[in-house]
Structure formats: structure tokens, C-alpha cells
Amino acid sequence: MAKEPFVEASGLRVERVLFDFVNTEALPGSGLSAPKFWGGLSQIVQNLGPRHRELLAKRDRLQNSIDKWHRERAGEPHDAASYREFLASIGYLVPTGQPFTIDTSNVDAEITGIAGPQLVVPSTNARYALNAANARWGSLYDALYGTDALGDLPIGHSYDPIRGARVVAWVREFLDDVVPLEQGSHSDVMGYRIEGGQLVAALGDDAATGLRGARALLGYRGALSDPSVVLLENNGLNIEIVLDRAHPVGAVDPAGIADVVLESAVTTIIDFEDSVATIDGHDKVAAYRNWLGLMKGDLTETVTKDGRSFVRCLADDREYTGTNGAVFVKRGRSLMLVRNVGHLMTTPAVLDGDGRPVAEGIIDAMVSVLIARHDLARPASKRNSPAGSVYIVKPKMHGPDEVALTDTLFAAVERALELPKDTVKVGIMDEERRTTVNLAECIRAAKTRVAFINTGFLDRTGDEIHTSMFAGAMVRKADMRSQRWMTAYEDWNVDIGVACGFRGRAQIGKGMWAAPDRMADMLQQKIGHPMAGANCAWVPSPSAATLHATHYHRVDVHERQSMIVGANRASLDDLLTIPVAASVDWSEAERLAEVDNNLQGILGYVVRWIDQGVGCSKVPDINGVALMEDRATCRISSQLVANWLVHGVVTSGQVVDSFRRMAVVVDAQNADDQSYIPMAPTFDGYAFSAATELVFLGTKQPSGYTEQILYAKRAEKKSSSQLTEHDSSSRSTIQGSWTI
Numbered sequence: 001m002a003k004e005p006f007v008e009a010s011g012l013r014v015e016r017v018l019f020d021f022v023n024t025e026a027l028p029g030s031g032l033s034a035p036k037f038w039g040g041l042s043q044i045v046q047n048l049g050p051r052h053r054e055l056l057a058k059r060d061r062l063q064n065s066i067d068k069w070h071r072e073r074a075g076e077p078h079d080a081a082s083y084r085e086f087l088a089s090i091g092y093l094v095p096t097g098q099p100f101t102i103d104t105s106n107v108d109a110e111i112t113g114i115a116g117p118q119l120v121v122p123s124t125n126a127r128y129a130l131n132a133a134n135a136r137w138g139s140l141y142d143a144l145y146g147t148d149a150l151g152d153l154p155i156g157h158s159y160d161p162i163r164g165a166r167v168v169a170w171v172r173e174f175l176d177d178v179v180p181l182e183q184g185s186h187s188d189v190m191g192y193r194i195e196g197g198q199l200v201a202a203l204g205d206d207a208a209t210g211l212r213g214a215r216a217l218l219g220y221r222g223a224l225s226d227p228s229v230v231l232l233e234n235n236g237l238n239i240e241i242v243l244d245r246a247h248p249v250g251a252v253d254p255a256g257i258a259d260v261v262l263e264s265a266v267t268t269i270i271d272f273e274d275s276v277a278t279i280d281g282h283d284k285v286a287a288y289r290n291w292l293g294l295m296k297g298d299l300t301e302t303v304t305k306d307g308r309s310f311v312r313c314l315a316d317d318r319e320y321t322g323t324n325g326a327v328f329v330k331r332g333r334s335l336m337l338v339r340n341v342g343h344l345m346t347t348p349a350v351l352d353g354d355g356r357p358v359a360e361g362i363i364d365a366m367v368s369v370l371i372a373r374h375d376l377a378r379p380a381s382k383r384n385s386p387a388g389s390v391y392i393v394k395p396k397m398h399g400p401d402e403v404a405l406t407d408t409l410f411a412a413v414e415r416a417l418e419l420p421k422d423t424v425k426v427g428i429m430d431e432e433r434r435t436t437v438n439l440a441e442c443i444r445a446a447k448t449r450v451a452f453i454n455t456g457f458l459d460r461t462g463d464e465i466h467t468s469m470f471a472g473a474m475v476r477k478a479d480m481r482s483q484r485w486m487t488a489y490e491d492w493n494v495d496i497g498v499a500c501g502f503r504g505r506a507q508i509g510k511g512m513w514a515a516p517d518r519m520a521d522m523l524q525q526k527i528g529h530p531m532a533g534a535n536c537a538w539v540p541s542p543s544a545a546t547l548h549a550t551h552y553h554r555v556d557v558h559e560r561q562s563m564i565v566g567a568n569r570a571s572l573d574d575l576l577t578i579p580v581a582a583s584v585d586w587s588e589a590e591r592l593a594e595v596d597n598n599l600q601g602i603l604g605y606v607v608r609w610i611d612q613g614v615g616c617s618k619v620p621d622i623n624g625v626a627l628m629e630d631r632a633t634c635r636i637s638s639q640l641v642a643n644w645l646v647h648g649v650v651t652s653g654q655v656v657d658s659f660r661r662m663a664v665v666v667d668a669q670n671a672d673d674q675s676y677i678p679m680a681p682t683f684d685g686y687a688f689s690a691a692t693e694l695v696f697l698g699t700k701q702p703s704g705y706t707e708q709i710l711y712a713k714r715a716e717k718k719s720s721s722q723l724t725e726h727d728s729s730s731r732s733t734i735q736g737s738w739t740i
Helices: 016-026 034-072 080-089 126-136 140-145 161-178 281-296 360-376 399-416 433-437 439-444 457-467 477-482 484-499 519-525 542-554 557-564 588-612 631-646 652-669 686-696 707-719 725-729
Strands: 006-009 012-015 116-122 137-139 191-195 198-202 208-210 217-222 227-234 237-243 257-263 267-271 300-305 308-313 318-322 327-330 335-339 346-351 357-359 390-394 424-430 450-455 507-510 536-539 617-620 626-629
Touching: 006 016, 006 034, 012 016, 012 034, 012 281, 016 034, 016 281, 016 360, 034 080, 034 357, 034 360, 034 399, 034 457, 116 126, 116 542, 126 137, 126 267, 126 281, 126 300, 126 308, 126 542, 137 140, 137 542, 140 161, 140 257, 140 542, 161 237, 161 257, 161 542, 191 227, 191 237, 237 542, 257 542, 267 281, 281 346, 281 360, 346 360, 357 360, 360 390, 360 399, 390 399, 390 450, 399 424, 399 433, 399 439, 424 433, 424 439, 433 439, 433 457, 433 484, 439 450, 439 484, 450 484, 457 477, 457 484, 457 631, 477 484, 477 588, 477 631, 484 507, 484 557, 519 542, 536 542, 588 617, 588 626, 588 631, 588 652, 588 686, 588 707, 626 631, 631 652, 631 686, 652 686, 686 707
Parallel strands: 116 267, 116 536, 267 335, 335 390, 390 424, 424 450, 450 507, 507 536
Antiparallel strands: 006 012, 012 346, 137 257, 191 198, 198 208, 217 227, 217 318, 227 237, 237 257, 300 308, 318 327, 346 357, 617 626
């Protein structure tokens, strides 16, 4: 007899697949019983469900009031003072309290003291998750050689010694910049040795020199006179100079340097939100199972490369001998955070006593923290978090009330799972307008557990457009980055974080580099994030993490934050500047090009989400440039075109024509994918329908989010006869730009 799809658990109805996973995989070894877990979850759902629904209703009330305010003033000049007063009168802006300092405790050094790159990886892909966790250390030689970081890409598969020499020259200049010698250059060195606790670099004619900053040497491997690895430190990050004259690269290098390895992805976010497509119990369990393997330390994945199969597992810590002769270790893996979903979505995997789907964020919190108990039970030296904390990044919160709800939820989870108060730390994503303008009060609402704030400029742009949908026609997408509100937003986030005492206590982060194949551009531009005072910023791949790590060697973030103390680089009036176009006298060709660009991106992303269950894709844009697309980028594009429809910049007929033309383009871009289902010429599939609804129903979507339409259409797709076995198995082969 087939099992029932749902089982009863403490008044809840739970999908059998989730119920079995929790009871047979997540609970054993956690120290908790099944009745304790399900009873605790049921109590949280009962206690917090009404407040959760109330706050979502508040979002709608505020948005309706703002829409009405703009409609009533259509055609009139914008009155910034009246607008600000209006926002305060409806409770969108809240009063700012007295200055305060966060008092979060038991936070790991990767968050409190080390500035460096942060990876974000989908929880549904074990190989990517392992790659990300192991990206704490990365080869700078490989990152430069294998990408366009030098300005071009490698040609062919065999090693090019000319390109290799360019890589070596770049790295020597980097070493001269961040760990310089007292005399000469690292390019002049004939060999390295350790003498008297110092690094000695042999130069020509029997000359020798040491490091300009003697404290940069931390340790070594091998013999003092002929070390195999020299470990240096700069700005809190580690550098390995790997010496091996038997290696093909080291054999032709005057100093015998075979590689330079950088501490790279100091922290990694295992993502259950924007980079995944998890709409039911089966999807959620696949993601939770990978998180469980990471927290227990036993996650493995069989990888096949060049016809050879091997098992990928979590990296070991790295061992060295110190200058005093004592052996010490450096952590071999990133500190892992987990991103739960926001407050909006519910999940059919769990139904409450009235048969309503439960808030997905409640389920995420309970299950992800239950799983993290396995890590907390391990010896400190083996834990993901030696400090004994669980780090949950919480996205898409609107204002202090919603942050307070998260704080209450995490406190309830701690009680239910028998954990000390404030074990669960929160990362506040500053990616919604109401959170930005009330950021200090949002932080205050979680000041005993906040460990992270981060600008998410992609979602923030989508919310900016939706919030002011009826204020006027918005500027084109490419022009958003130069708008007054955006500059203010990036500065405001750091200023508020520093003012609230984040220095030495918590992370201040910046958003994703969304062009994974454009590393030369990233090297040029992303140094702006540490320069702005952010002690972490998101990158899309391990190679990008290693390259971005060079920025934190060149910029002392702690010094930059010290310079920002007391600064007021942005104002609330700047933040409230609406990015309405000064003029809409674009030519018809310009208008249609903008629509084509946005709709091609929507279709390229949505077709994989709906048909293949891929939550984050490296999607070619209209010019063939690969960009990382997720629900946030889709939110921008759909809201912008919806806005232009509202204000008559384009017609619905033009948008429909563009959708059909761009579907043909996307079909051609995916012609080599055997699992791909073309949208043209019928334009009647679930994916095409979802894409068009995102635009034509865009003004009606809560905060302009894409989730509700995507979840619904993916569910229809999964339940239809069109879903083939290959649809599910293809998830691990299409996503992203991740080194194998």
C-alpha cells in the first residue's frame, strides 16, 4: 500500500518525505526527540502565524497608500518634503531612537575580524556546496590563468608558457605590493629560506633580503633551508608561497615557486533562497540533506572530470610550523552561513491546524538550526563555528517590525531546540526600501544577535521600482547604478553599520558580481567594495573569490572603517530620491531595445527555473554575455517593463511582440541543451506563460517579487505529464560557473 503523502505531527500535516527526513536523518544524533521537534514547531506556527500574516498585510496597506499618493499627484512636480512627511505619517518611516551599539557575542573571527570575499552557493547542489566550502584557499595562478583576468582567455587545453609567464609577472607585482621585500622585488628572488624566525629571500650575487614587514611571516612547511610552503599574512588574510622545483611551473621559476595560494572565500552562504528552486517537500529535503552533510562534515559527491571519477569531500585544515618551531593549523574551510527564505512565501510541505500552508521561513529556521546542532555538538576545533553559533541570513525583510519578528522566531527556535539564547545569529539583508530607510532601527530590533548587514542592490532596485510604480516612468536599467538613491544606499549601509558598532563585531557586506566570465572587469571595479568600508562582498565562483581576495590585501578595510566613524555620507532625502526619468523622449528603437534586453533576460532565466528547476543560472544576455541571473535580477526586469507599460512608454502589443522575438533568441541560445524545451513557435508552455505574467501582472505582485508566479508555474510543470526524469537530474549540470 502506498504511503499517505501527509502525516500528522503535533497538530500539523507534514509531507511524508519531509517528515521522514527529519525523523530518520536530521534528528538522530542531534540530542532531540521527534515529539520535542514537532511539538516545538507546532507551537511556533500557532504563536507566530497570526503575526506573520499581519505583517504581510501591513506591506500591502503601505504600498496601497503610496500608490494612491502618487496617483493623486500624477503630472505634478515631486514634492520631496511632503513625500517624506507622508511616509512618516503612514508608518513607513519610523522615528530614530537614541544611538546604540550592538552587543552580539560568540561570533567567529571570520565575521568579526577577517575582511574577505563571501561566496553564495545553491544548497541543492552538493558539488557546488563542497567547492564553496573548500574555497577558503585558492590558487592565484589558476584563477589568473583560467579566466580573462589578464584581459584575454587561454587558447586551447595545453599549457601555454607565454601565458604562464604573464601570470607569474602579475603575481610577483602583487607580492611586491602587499608583502614587499626590504630590497628588490620578488621577481628577483632565487630562493626562499627561514633563518632566525625570519624569511630570507636570496638575490643574485649572494645577496639576500627580508620582508619589509617582518611580522608578515607566520610559518612554513618543510625544512628551514628549503621550505615547501611559506605562509605570510597581510591585512588578516593568509598567503602561501608554494615552492617545488620538481613541479613543471616551479622547475622553470628562478625561485622555484610553483604556485601562490590565497586565503579566499573566508565565508560562504549556503543558499535556500534566490539561487534555488525548491517549491515542495521533495525539493526542500534535497537541499536540507546537503546542509546536513556540511554540518556533520560527511558530505561527499562523486565527480567525473576528463574521464576520471573521484570523490569530493570537505577539505582538511592546513598544518604549518611556526617561527617558534611549534606546529599550528589554519582552517581549511569557509565559515558557512545559511540563507533561509524571507517572510513572504508559504510551503505546501507543512500545513497548520486549519489546513493553511505554513510560512516557509519558519520551516527553514527550525530545520536548518536542528541540522546545525550536529555541528555545535562537535569539538570546537572541528566545528563550522568554533564560537558555537549558527548564522542565518534573512532576506527580504521590510522594516523593524519584520526584523523583530525574525528575532522572535529565532528565540522561539532556540527554546524549542534547547539552545542557549542568541545562539542563532541573524544576517539582515538590506535589500528592501523600507529596511534601508529605517536601517538603524532594524539593527536595534536584533541587536543581541545581528552579525551581518549586506546591501543587495539587485533586489533593492526591484523594490525601488515597485514602491514608486506610479510616480512616473523609471530610468533604463543600466542607468539605475548611477542614480542618486543608489549611491546614497551603498554609503548609508556602511555608515549605519559603523555607527551601530559593527567594527570588530559583525560584517558589513556588499552585493554580488553578476558577470562570472568578466574577471578583468571585476578586478578593476570590485575593489570599490573594500574601499567603501565593506568587510565582505559577494562573488559567484571560487576563482572569483581568489581574485577578489587580492582587493582585501590592497585595502585595509579596518582602517577604512575607522575613517568612516561619524561620517554622514548619505542623507535620508538622498535615499528617498525616486529614479524617475527626467524625460521619456527616447526613440522608438531605444525603447524597444530596452524592452528586448529585459525580456530576453527574463525568458532566459525563467525557462530554466520552470522547466528544469534551476534557481540560479549563468544566462547569456541579448549580446551573448553570460550573466548570473536569479529572482532578484528577474524582479528588476519585470518591474521595469511593467512600469513602462503603466506610463505608456511602450504598449502591450510591443511587449508581446518582444516576448515572442526574444523567445526565439533564447531558444537558439539553448540549442545545445538536449533537455531544453523550446518556447517558439507555439509560445504556450509553462515557462513562457510565467515570464509574461511577471510583466503583465507585475504591478499586482507583492513588492514586485517573482516567487509567487514562479512557484505556481513550477508546481504546474512538475505535476504535468511534460515533466521527464531528465528535468530533475539536469539541475546539477546547468547552474552557474563553478570550478569542478
